[in-house]
Amino acid sequence: MEYYQYIKSFHLIFVITWFAGLFYIPRLFVYQIEAFHKPSPDKEILGNQLKLMAKRLWFIITWPSAILATVFAIWLLILQPFWLQQPWMHVKLAFVVLLIMYHLKTHQYYKQLQNDVVKKSSSFMRIWNEGATFILFAVVFLVVLKSAINWVWGVVGLIILGVLVMLGFKVYKSIRSKNPDAY
Secondary structure: OOHHHHHHHHHHHHHHHHHHHHHHHHHHHHHHHHOOOOOOHHHHHHEEEEEEEEHHHHHHHHHHHHHHHHHHHHHHHHHOOHHHOOOOHHHHHHHHHHHHHHHHHHHHHHHHHOOOOOOOEEEEEEEHHHHHHHHHHHHHHHHHHOOOOOOHHHHHHHHHHHHHHHHHHHHHHHHHHHHHOOO
């Protein structure tokens, strides 16, 4: 058990790098979609550079981090199986499943954009970018509080956070429509 804390540390490191990738990749999608609508040669130059950046981020950081975070999490649960009897852990694992679904859907968007298939708007991707944030908030509060009951307050907080994010998008869109070169 002396190595439990090392395994836990690696799990946390890879969770952090996984989220870093999930936070940044939709931002690259925003830029890719906006570049797709630019005239030549900007469209091709920016598009190729952004595809390369997305590919490196996705396959060198995000996917390996997701896999390693999951491997270390399973290892921790094997070493401490009593965590699986805790109600808060059940809720946390439900959010982890949601995170994996978010990751896989993001992978679909990645493949589409790598093939110059633009089905979503840059505004959609700005909102999509917040999905991982909501999951992160929920999981951190669950792990720190270790309470399945207190997660209800966390959900209320997430809803409030969602409303604030949406208001922030409206303000940002208003500023950007008045001055397209801002931000």
